[in-house]
Amino acid sequence: MEPAETGIELQQYWQIIKRRWLPALIVFASILAFVSYSILKEKPIYEAEGKLLLKKATAGASLTEVGKEIGQLTPAAEQSNPLTTEIEVIRSTELVDKTINKLHLKDETGKRLKTKDFLKKLTVASVRGADILTLSYKSKSPKQAAEVVRYLMDIYLENNLKVNRLEAVSVRQFIEKKLPAAENLMRLNAAALSDFKEKNKVVNLEEEAKSAVAVMAQLESQIDDAKSDLVKATAKSEAFQKELQMNPQQALTASNLSQSSAVQEALKEYQQVERQLTLEKNRYQESSPIITRLETKKASLKALLDQQIQQIVGPVPQQYDESLQIGEVKPKLIEEFIKVDVERQGLADRVSILSNALVGYKQRVQSLPTLEKQQRQLSRKLEEAEFAYAELQKKLQEIRIAENQKVGNARIIQQASLPQEPVASRKSLMLVSGAMLGTLAGIAAALVLESQDKSVKTIDEARDLFGLTLLGVIPAHKSEKNSWGNFLRPSSGNGDSEPSPGQIVVKDTPHTSISAAYRMLQANLRFLCSDKELKVIVVSSSLPQEGKSTVAANLAATVAQLGRKVLLVDADMHRPVQHRIWDVPNQVGLSNAIVGQAQWQSAIAPVMDNLDLLSCGVIPPNPMALLDSQRITLLIGQFASNYDLVIIDTPSLNVAADAPILGKKADGILMVARPGVLYSGSVAFAKDLLKKSNQHVLGMVVNGVVPKNEPHSHYYFANESYTQVQSPSKQKKA
Secondary structure, eight states: OHHHHHHHHHHHHHHHHHHTHHHHHHHHHHHHHHHHHHHHHOOOOEEEEEEEEEOSSOHHHHHHOSSTTTTOOOOSSTTOOHHHHHHHHHTSHHHHHHHHHHHTOBOTTSSBOOHHHHHHHEEEEEOTTSSEEEEEEEESSHHHHHHHHHHHHHHHHHHHHHHHHHHHHHHHHHHHHHHHHHHHHHHHHHHHHHHHHHHTTOSOHHHHHHHHHHHHHHHHHHHHHHHHHHHHHHHHHHHHHHHHTSOHHHHHHHHHHHTOHHHHHHHHHHHHHHHHHHHHHHHSOTTOHHHHHHHHHHHHHHHHHHHHHHHHHSSOOSOOHHHHOOTTTHHHHHHHHHHHHHHHHHHHHHHHHHHHHHHHHHHHHHHHHHHHHHHHHHHHHHHHHHHHHHHHHHHHHHHHHHHTOOOOSEEEEEOOOOOOSOOOOOHHHHHHHHHHHHHHHHHHHHHHHHHHOOBOOSHHHHHHHHOOOEEEEEEOOGGGOOOOSOTTSOOOSOSSSSOOTTOOHHHHOTTSHHHHHHHHHHHHHHHHTSSSOOOEEEEEESSTTSOHHHHHHHHHHHHHHTTOOEEEEEOOSSSOOHHHHHTOOOSSSHHHHHHTSSOHHHHOEEEETTEEEEOOOSOOSOHHHHHTSHHHHHHHHHHHHHOSEEEEEOOOTTTOSHHHHHHTTSSEEEEEEOTTTOBHHHHHHHHHHHHHTTOOEEEEEEEEEOGGGOTTHHHHOOOHHHHOOOOHHHHHHO
């Protein structure tokens, strides 16, 4: 749908331009004349040009690789162009103002040249595919143009060198400020790494990991051997313990006691007293002094024996009789038992020591990855600090050298010479621009005038505003197509409202498109009421000058040509014109018949075959009183009974209410509308009046249409070359 809508809009704009061609032409011609006058007054302009070569780095830096970052033409953003940046530097206010002040540049009024005016004359562009900038300046003085380009390039080179040097100084100061901090950071990282190695006893973690694995394997082998020997020693110890019926501690105690002479002597005396006491108890009573003496001696010896045992083994065990006398065999067994137990204890201790050592190695090995990570981090920090310090030292030396270099990264490859001839004239361009501007201004003027004009301009607008059935479209007569007039209004071809006397188009030129349009109108009227034939038709319009009388006259003639008997009644008692159209007298007419001064039959005048005209007659002082009387109703009935069709020409609706009054007595009203004369306000008034009076409106006829002003004229009009032939009278003359 969009292409169709665009086509309709373009067509509407074209129709507006066609209607408003005269004011649009005046605006176009005015602007073009002004531009032409400006071109004639234009003085020759000279243009001087110079070229600069920009290098990515300074010459010294590219040769020595020292300070090559200083002055490099590198973009700060991904999409930026270094040459574009330098162009903006050249066009900067600082350099421009220096040039203006140095060369004392003045404008046409003798005042100091403004920066914006200077920039309009200055052109700085890059040469495509090369690192070259072209500077050009336009001036009416060739000497001034050359001086501006030369001085501007000189101060740009000076500024470029100054900027590079200041950049080097700034970088040197920055590095000198950062160098102590970098050195301090390097020392702190070295101390941290040293403390880490000392605290964690780190020499070479990689070698330590390898050796730890070997030692752990060896320890595991030794633990396995020691455990095997421990099992054997434990078995022997248990066998001896079972044989001797004592544990290793008891065996050791018995061995010590059996080898003590003091204990054995005290035991021997104690045993003798005990045997003697046993014998005496058989002989004496318990209370005997002998028994008492032996008990006392036994107790003394027992205390002595306990004392001797205590000196050897510590506290006296409760059961030590068997440990005191072990015979001759047991000492050897006890000695072997003790040796075996000592061996077992030693193996157990060895297993424990080796196991602890293995656990220690395992813990160390498990901590090695963490230690390695920490050592790598500390080493990396130290390396970074050392590298940063070394780089700062290196850059400081480079910047000091670059600071002393007095070479920029731009040079002049073409000095501005004095221009000998002015630049190519812009007259053609200005003329084309003026023509384009004039065209746009003319179109704008046409659109503005169109927006201010409330008149109806096309058939479609009239039909949309009235909302009535379109029964006919009547082209404008050639004599009516007057486009010269008030240029603020569109050329609608509405000069005189009526044709000259005797000029009835359908009678004089029956083979034209206008006659064909009237025949189409009468056919549409017949088809409009096929069940009931129309007998009386009232013709009116919203405003005067819309050609309602012309339409009524030609419609009556068209119907009469078909052999039907027609009466044309001029009921416009305000400004009657039918008698002038048909060139007949108007002394007696409708008004005389209404008041009874004459019979209507005697007042009619035959004007064509089958066509009679009843003119208005004497204009009464109060036309509405006559038209709203019972007498007119009777007359219309008589007209209808004597003729096949009665067409009544009435005043416009905004002139009087005659048309609505007569419309109620007829079969319907036929409205005539004329583009260029009709406007939206009059349409609204007419529609409201017709609606309030409850009129039967048959439809509308659009009159005086200029085909070239209609966007869809081919819908309504046939090709005039096809319909228009010479009239018989012209053929006879030929």
